[in-house]
Amino acid sequence: MRTNTTKPIFQKRMNHILLSDIEYQDLAVKTQQLIDEADQLPESYAKEIIFTLLEKFDLLHRESLSRLLKIIQEKSPALLNEMEKDFAVQSIFTLYDLFEIKQETSHAPPLSLKDALHEIESKIRMPIWIPAGNVSELEPGQIYFREFEGVKVLICIVDDELVAYQSNCPGSILSMEFGKIENGNLLCPWHGCIYDLRTGIKAGDKKTILKRHPVTMKEDGRFLVGFNI
Helix, strand or coil: CCCCCCCCCCCCCCCCCCCCCHHHHHHHHHHHHHHHHHHHCCCCHHHHHHHHHHHHHHHHHHHHHHEEEEHHHHHCCHHHHHHHCHHHHHHHHHHHCCCCCCCCCCCCCCCCCCHHHHHHHEEEEEECCEEEEEEHHHHCCCCEEECCEEEEEEEEEEEEEEEEEEEEEEEEEECCCCCCCECCCCCCCCCEEEEEECCCCCCEEEEEEECCCCCCEECCCEEEEEECC
């Protein structure tokens, strides 16, 4: 009698942690550095290929992680608490907007007036205005990407107003410079998120808002983007 020697598709072969939390965080930082380096490539075609590959990887991972999370929620919801305690698991699910970012409640004693004033003063930063181009060079409905001292910004004209926003979804490291604008909304190419460019608010989630940078115009059409404001 012939026996079936076919091995199961999934095997429990990884019974140990490959990276520590610190090593995992370092890997994430290095990955972002590589993305930044790719963004600086002189050849636009090469950049487009790289970011298209990133988009495809993102979609592959998002679909599989979404299905995995759905199975866990249906079959073993108690595991969710354990998953949220694991740094790497929490990081990847949060990156794909599958875990909600929880704000930790501080139980520290209230500051004295003197200490509170000192803390406020330490956080005050002088505003910085950086030239970003001339409005005559921009077309409505188009996304214009700028980077100022490592800060990535998307600039566009919406309803005859010039606006500037952070280039990534909150909690994500991926830039939305290859996104699309439709009816005054920004469509994220990675997560499928939709943001109202008039307000920066994410569709279906009023608590998630893109960081907006102020813009000031000169008489000759030149405009500056504000930081530390």
